[in-house]
Amino acid sequence: MAEDVSRRQALAGGSEARESFHSVRLEIGLSRQPTIKDVASKAEVSFKTVSRVLNGEPHVRKEVRERVLAAAAALDYRPNIAARGLIGGRSRLIGFLYDNPNYSYVTEAEIGALLRCREAGYHLAVEPVDSRGDVPRQIEQIISSLRLDGVILTPPISDDPGALAVLDRLGVAHVRIAPEAGRDKGPCVFIDDEAAAFALTRHLIGLGHSTIGFVQGHPDHGASHLRQAGFERAMAQAGLTTRPAHMVQGYFTFESGMSAGRALLDAPDRPTAVFAANDKMALGVMAAARELGLSAPEQISIAGFDDTRAAQISSPQLTTVRQPVDIMCQAAADMLITLAANEALDDPALQLPFEIRARGSTAAPAAEPQSV
Numbered sequence: 001m002a003e004d005v006s007r008r009q010a011l012a013g014g015s016e017a018r019e020s021f022h023s024v025r026l027e028i029g030l031s032r033q034p035t036i037k038d039v040a041s042k043a044e045v046s047f048k049t050v051s052r053v054l055n056g057e058p059h060v061r062k063e064v065r066e067r068v069l070a071a072a073a074a075l076d077y078r079p080n081i082a083a084r085g086l087i088g089g090r091s092r093l094i095g096f097l098y099d100n101p102n103y104s105y106v107t108e109a110e111i112g113a114l115l116r117c118r119e120a121g122y123h124l125a126v127e128p129v130d131s132r133g134d135v136p137r138q139i140e141q142i143i144s145s146l147r148l149d150g151v152i153l154t155p156p157i158s159d160d161p162g163a164l165a166v167l168d169r170l171g172v173a174h175v176r177i178a179p180e181a182g183r184d185k186g187p188c189v190f191i192d193d194e195a196a197a198f199a200l201t202r203h204l205i206g207l208g209h210s211t212i213g214f215v216q217g218h219p220d221h222g223a224s225h226l227r228q229a230g231f232e233r234a235m236a237q238a239g240l241t242t243r244p245a246h247m248v249q250g251y252f253t254f255e256s257g258m259s260a261g262r263a264l265l266d267a268p269d270r271p272t273a274v275f276a277a278n279d280k281m282a283l284g285v286m287a288a289a290r291e292l293g294l295s296a297p298e299q300i301s302i303a304g305f306d307d308t309r310a311a312q313i314s315s316p317q318l319t320t321v322r323q324p325v326d327i328m329c330q331a332a333a334d335m336l337i338t339l340a341a342n343e344a345l346d347d348p349a350l351q352l353p354f355e356i357r358a359r360g361s362t363a364a365p366a367a368e369p370q371s372v
Contacts, residue, residue, distance in 0.1 A: 112326030180222020197230025257284020
């Protein structure tokens, strides 16, 4: 860890190194971008030693490592990632594949992976995949154009059998985020979606709600089925009936949440609470409630899933499940970096904890559901 810190500090330069940057380049007669050989010359080592130091490889003497890093900082040397990939066995490039209408989720996931890659001297290639098209062909095209050390698969790609088959055939390491099944068949990172939905439903029941509507997630996403299963199990365990009219299909979009909210709330037997399978749909339900003149949580309690930034700044703030999407993708990137170094994973099926975030959008129900 100390070596990682010193490596980053040295490569970042520091004010003293930056001030001497131009004079050093003039001193050695450079009018172009410095190369690894320039660093080797200044540090008085071989270019192979420079490569080992910059790749973070072990078994380099501390004095030599510090001399190389100081030379790289003084010359403002920036490694050429593509060239390094051609020379060595690793490209130090990880792919991030996504197809998700919830851009808040994608952004948080991407940032988590990006930060871990940067810490380890890797780069992240973010590539969209249209799950309505030929997924294996799209992935094969991405792999053929990029020399990747591995890929992170986000839902619903993480459950696509064609995607997994083509990656296995091409021999590309991959880590799945939140797969529904097959967690023993390859590296993955997830939370217990079923248990999380169960816990949030129990929270609503604990507030006194007995008629609870549920907005289902996108049918192509494995998490949708797990979250619905958790909701139904909590209702059944409490001896409550899940009414068919109170189960409405959504697609993880704000618009589908608003449409579901209108269907649930503009009815004489509307529920006293609505649990949507993600935050975006829950905020759509909240918008539908306002449209119908209903206030949350006084007349309708609303809860979601994910704990996105929008859930934290909505008015009222949204009660939801916190799943650590950024940390999940940090862990996935870390797994791929470990595999690229030919090291074994400590836990190839990593389950992370969730939290219930109770906020202002939920409260005890009114004595009687008020008509619209």
